[in-house]
Amino acid sequence: MLRTVRATRYVTPLREGGSLPGLVEADDDGTYVAKFSAAGQGTASLVAEVVVGELGRRLGVRVPELVVLTLDAEIAKREPDPEVQELLLASTVPNLGMDFLPRSTGYDGIAWQPPPREAAVLYWVDAFSANIDRTWRNANLLVWHRQLWAIDHGAALVFQHAWPPVEAWAARRYDLSQHVLAPVVSTLPGADLDAVDADLAAVVTDDLLTEVLGLVPDKWLLAMNSAQATEESRALTAADWRARYVTYLAARRDGGRAWRGGTVAA
Ligand SMILES: Nc1ncnc2c1ncn2[C@@H]1O[C@H](COP(=O)(O)OP(=O)(O)OP(=O)(O)O)[C@@H](O)[C@H]1O
Ligand SMILES: [Mg+2]
Structure with a gap:
């Protein structure tokens, strides 16, 4: 199984990402790039992230750790950007997290x-x-x-x-x-x-x-x-x-x- 972590803070959107991914901190003190379940292509793209990422990993490709990321409604309520808030509130199904590689x-x-x-x-x-x-x-x-x-x-x-x-x-x-x-x-x-x-x-x-x-x-x-x-x-x-x-x-x-x-x- 992938680990499940709970987001504790939404840090910032990664603006260059087409699916409006964001940076979050989680209850394991890790920082993750979050792909939200309500974004863009829906959960099919999250399925592809896990299937191809984890297959690649098993074939020797370096892929940052993938986790299942849950999100409390509280976090969405604290988010001032309405576009982001809407996305967070709509993402009631668990999201995908990818370990953030600092200064890559x-x-x-x-x-x-x-x-x-x-x-x-x-x-x-x-x-x-x-x-x-x-x-x-x-x-x-x-x-x-x-x-x-x-x-x-x-x-x-x-x-x-x-x-x-x-x-x-x-x-x-x-x-x-x-x-x-x-x-x-x-x-x-x-x-x-x-x-x-x-x-x-x-x-x-x-x-x-x-x-x-x-x-x-x-x-x-x-x-x-x-x-x-x-x-x-x-x-x-x-x-x-x-x-x-x-x-x-x-x-x-x-x-x-x-x-x-x-x-x-x-
Ligand atoms: N694990 C990571 N560590 C560090 N930076 C990351 C990581 N994942 C993503 N990023 C940064 O965030 C950007 C957007 O992430 P990603 O490409 O996964 O999102 P996306 O919405 O699918 O983007 P697009 O469709 O525009 O390619 C990346 O181009 C990269 O600069
Ligand atoms: Mg990309």
């Missing part, structure tokens, strides 16, 4: 670059999860103590917004040309990339996918019953949702790597 900087590919194999692992995870948010414009990578940390996986798992036929998703190609780590990954010989591919695909077992889906709070999955109000989705239990994700992710793993995107643009 955004990755720019100039001052410092990660080792190529490490870059290839993250690149693989992004291609696997169809994460469109790792481009030069929006790298969502932090450098902290000269190490790379991946954040913001809320836009990954695009299939969850439309549930296309599973075969279509399994084969969906991912354009790596704009990927922020493409220049580093392209220094690896093709055989090394193939080895990374084989190694990681072997780690992503059905058991691992089930473990990762088990970390997602039921309430985020059940909130999707109404958000994606088709006849079918309304009747799904949390276990049904988890099985659905595992099916899609396992099919992608087994999809012959057509999705890997072929050659890497230098």
